[in-house]
């Protein structure tokens with residue numbers, strides 16, 4: 001089997017996909033080597049120009065993309081039934097990025113009350129600084145979610161099971177409502193992992209993981225920078241243009257620059273051809 005050409009819609013079992021989705025082998029190695037390099041070299045100036053111009057795909061700088069991060073993202077997007085994803089430096093930067101990238105001042109989040117403590121801090125301390133408000137609900141009935149929606153509600157956020165309360169939410173019911181109302185459903189799936197639960201089956205648009213939990217199989221390792229935010233299949237949705245189309249330069253720095261400073265494009269004087277539009 002060619003690991004590079006695995007069909008994303010393959011009928012292979014998740015256990016097989018988790019192992020078989022691998023980067024191209026360079027030396028017939030069994031395990032993928034760690035690419036501990038800040039940047040990558042080019043065959044010639046023309047290849048560099050073409051990569052910076054996004055005419056051909058390839059690794060340029062590790063914050064943009066790196067074979068190990070690429071593999072991690074690819075495995076998770078396939079397992080989570082997502083279209084694309086980005087790797088960030090921690091689970092919290094993933095949670096923050098998903099919210100900061102897709103919301104703007106004046107927007108509102110409806111969140112299930114049982115969220116991880118640091119996510120709570122983002123909702124109550126950080127986002128309000130930029131005029132992004134939230135309403136907490138218990139979240140077990142459709143009425144609660146529906147009644148909490150305001151004209152400016154842009155996102156539903158929940159963890160299921162939650163940390164540490166192990167609260168469970170009805171993804172099918174919440175996903176249906178979110179899609180009926182045109183609201184982004186953002187699910188932190190790090191406790192269940194996609195092996196047990198795939199929120200996108202129920203209409204989630206965004207799935208977040210903290211890779212220090214069950215996704216590493218042991219929940220004991222810290223494997224930065226392989227935390228991830230994953231995006232759904234609907235590229236017509238507003239968030240697709242914010243982040244997915246920015247590939248292959250999905251670094252957190254890019255995202256934050258875009259979101260926090262309102263920068264619409266970057267011109268690199270040394271590379272006039274690389275004019276990055278966000």
Ligand SMILES: Cc1ncc(COP(=O)(O)O)c(C=O)c1O
Nearest residue numbers: 090091092116163188210211212
């Ligand atoms: C549900 C949940 N989301 C997000 C995070 C944050 O992840 P990290 O510690 O990798 O920043 C955690 C960490 O405990 C968590 O339990």
